Amino acid sequence: MASTSDPSQQDAVIRKQKRGFPIKFLVPLIYAPVLPLIRLSLRRNPVVRDRLFTAVLAGAFAHGFYLVTDIYDAESK
Template identity: 80%
Template sequence: MSTAADPSNQAAVARKPKAPFKFLVPLIYAPVLPLIRLSLRRNPVLRDRLFTAVLAGAFIHGGYLVTDLYDAESK
């Protein structure tokens, strides 16, 4: 009788798929943007520039993900 712990039956055990890191990056952007606005309240020039740079990076990353999706669908 073979069990799930049997090494010869390792291929039959389904592994849980991991989410790619590129899809988890928005979970980093979401709290960072409000923290920039709150923590740099006393320095508005730096706050606005940093907020704009991070937001632009987020949009570029989103565009990369979308174009990657469309590229995979067209093949």
């Protein structure tokens, strides 16, 4: 087994961390302003407004759950 001070192992860890831009962490910046816009723009159609708002909110919670379980999964390995 190679120790963590082995330079080849450190290079592999650095390359693994520099894969690319973590867009999955910026998704809340997209759907956070969408929620109030749904409420304001669909004021005259409450049925569609409530269903769309619920669907976007459920998607936001599902995305958050995915991120949290992904982090916990990475820590357990």
